[in-house]
Amino acid sequence: MIKNLDTDDLVIGAGLCGLMYGLTAVTEGRSVIISEAHHKAGGYATNFYRNKRKFIFDCSQHKVSGIRENVGNLWNTLQRLKLHSLLEEFILHEEIGTVVYKERFIRIPSEPEEIREVLCAHFPEERTGIQQLFKDIESHGYQHYMFFRRLMNEYTINKEILRESRGLAKITAREYFNRIFKGQDIIEVLSPIAIYSGSISNEVNAFYFLHCLYAMFYGGQAYVKGTGQRLSDELLKEFISRGGILLKKNPVYEMEDHQEYMQIKTRKRIINARKVIATCPPEDVLKMLKKDKYTEDFQDVINNFEVGWGHFCVYLVISVPPEEIGIFSPEYLLVSDYGDNFTREDFENDRYYDLFTLSLSNYHRFDPDGGYILQLVMLDHGDRWFHLTEEEYLVRKQKIQEKLIQRAFKTFPDLKGKLIYIESSTPKTNYKFTLATKGSAFAYKMLPKTNLSLLSSFPNDKINLVSTWSGGPGYETAMCFGFTQGKLLSKTQKYESIEEKNTES
Ligand SMILES: Cc1cc2nc3c(=O)[nH]c(=O)nc-3n(C[C@H](O)[C@H](O)[C@H](O)COP(=O)(O)OP(=O)(O)OC[C@H]3O[C@@H](n4cnc5c(N)ncnc54)[C@H](O)[C@@H]3O)c2cc1C
Structure with missing residues (x-):
């Protein structure tokens, strides 16, 4: 019979958040097992191959923020974990990207001063608003960005601007832009910049949007060569070398409270853990527990949040180097003449796919070894995909794929006739590989008045929700939140490990 495993911490999920939590906790001397449903670590930070490994596709990495020396929180975190060689693998982007709007x-x-100059050159009539924007990014954006450091008493809230920060958290980014700018054009150029944190200006709250701009403009955005998988693999290697255990292809099904510890039923093993660190969706944690008054109450808390955006992606391989057909920038944001101010109706009748910003990523520029790879990405939602029959799903997938390709052809006509491989994914694909609710790639939406701290105290003190669902989306946030919680929980939970106790008795 297979023996039960004992551990201090059982982490559900080996995405970036789970890996960083695990790595931090083992470094602090705790025993940690990570149980991962998929056959490889990384969650969204993974890749896949086609054509006998000739084509390599990155599943998510575009911009990893916070990597600027002495400024970025992620840089600080990786330094503290002594991951110096990993830090050296990050390459700073030379540009955030190219916004294509009304044929411009x-x-x-990538440098804040240069961004300001470019915006002033393109929109001289908006100079006052641009100055205000940068002032707000440096004050409110910075304040929100430093959330993690505040948890560790390393940042003191600037009370002088707190009231104003709270005010910004109650309005959308678009409402904020309308206050500071005279016209719409600059708004449509700035709005899509935060797309890689799943933010859309007409729904995300302005305080959080300013955080995204701070992280992107000031924190320093970079990438790791060899796709996001390289980053996950390096974190995993360190986790294992510092004593951690990873159980792959091992979904967690159920948990039972045994007073001193939680008993966790997984596909392969039963694990007894002092603490469960759940990086999976909060609603799945409730499903793993026996129904109780406290799980029902917490379901009411979860109902306050709206599941965020997943995405539709067209993976393309082309027959020539992208620069031969006019694709030079690592990233293009193709904004329609109508901008991103779509309505619910646009979304429901699929006009959305003609209107909303389409990103075209030139992965060949990131990593020439991966082939002539381009990706078309648009935010999309599980609500439009999960209810379909298999046949309806395939028809719809084909239709949306064609729409996005036609949009790319409009901006880059020489792309026609150069596509040698095409494959698409939807929010349903996201669910298949990450088990994220509705295939959300960015956890909950950061709408006005969204308060993630409601999720920080789970009504069973042996379970902690440590995830982008409770900390906010993105590579930097996932890793910094995992690190912060690893530090804080290790500090407050110093006790002899179950393993040590077993050996003594
Ligand atoms: C197309 C795309 C582009 C993106 N671009 C960027 C970008 O440019 N910059 C940026 O900062 N962010 C970006 N993101 C967002 C970023 O990838 C995610 O926010 C981040 O990777 C989430 O990490 P995580 O660890 O919280 O969750 P996940 O990556 O979802 O990991 C959760 C893990 O838990 C596992 N799991 C779930 N349930 C169970 C269970 N019951 N038992 C065992 N294991 C379980 C899953 O298999 C998964 O491995 C992008 C995302 C997408 C999809």
Whole structure:
């Protein structure tokens, strides 16, 4: 009979958040097992191959923020974990990308001063609003960005601007832009910049949007060569070398409270853990527990949140180097003439796919070894995909794929006739590989008045929700939140490990 495993911490999920929690906790001297449903670590930070490994597709990595030396929180975190060689693998992007709007190609550089100059050059009539925007990014955006450091008493809230910060958390980014700018054009150029944190200006709250801009403009955005999988694999390697255990292909099904510890039923093993660190969706944690008054009450808390955006992706391989057909920038944001201010109706009747910003990523520029790879990505929602029959699903997938390709052809006509491989994914695909509710790639939406701290105290003190669902989306947030919680929980939970106790008795 297989023996039960004992551990201090059982982490559900080996995405970036789970890996960083695990790595931090083992470094602090705790015993940690990570149980992962998939056959490889990384969650969204993974890749896949086609054509006998000739084509490599990255599943999510575009911009990893926070990597600027002495400024970015992620840089600080990786330094503290002594992951110096991993830090050296990050390459800073030379530009954020090129926004294509009303036939203009606006290249957004990566240094804040240069971004300000570019915006002023393109929109001289908006100079006052642009100055206000940068002032707000440096004050409110920074304040929100430093959330993790505040948890560790390393940042003191700036009370002088707190009231104003709270006010910004109650309005959308678009409402904020309308206050500071005279016209719509600059709004449509700035709105899509935060797309890689799943933010849309007409729904995300302005305080959080300013955080995204701070992380992107000031924190320093970078990438790791060899796709997001490389980052996950390096974190996993360190976790194992510092004593952690990973159980792959091992979904967690059920948990039972045994007073001193939680008993966790997984596909392969039963695990007894002092603490469960859940990086999976909060609603799945409730399903793993026996129904109780406290699980029902917590379901009411979860009902306050709206499941965020997943995405539709067209993976393309082309027959020539992208620069031969005019694709130079690592990233293009193709904004329609109507901008991103779509309505619910646009979304429901599929006009959305013609209107909303489409990103075209030039992965060949990131990593020439992966082939002539381009990806078309648009935010999309599980609500439009999960209810379909298999046949309806395939028809719809084909239709949306064609729409996005036609949009790419409009901006880059020489792309026609160069596509040698096409494959698409939907929010349903996301669910298949990450088990994220409705295939959300960015956890809950950060709408006005969304308060993630409601999720920080789970009504069973042996279970902690440590995830982008409770900390906010993105690579940097996932890793910094995992680290912060690993530090804090290790500090407050110093006791002899179950393993040590077993050996003594
Ligand atoms: C197309 C795309 C582009 C993106 N671009 C960017 C970007 O440019 N910059 C950026 O910062 N962010 C970006 N993101 C977002 C970023 O990838 C995610 O926010 C982040 O990777 C989430 O990490 P996580 O660890 O919280 O969750 P996940 O990556 O979802 O990991 C959760 C893990 O838990 C496992 N799991 C779930 N349930 C169970 C269970 N019951 N038992 C065992 N295991 C379980 C899953 O299999 C998964 O491995 C992008 C996302 C997508 C999809």
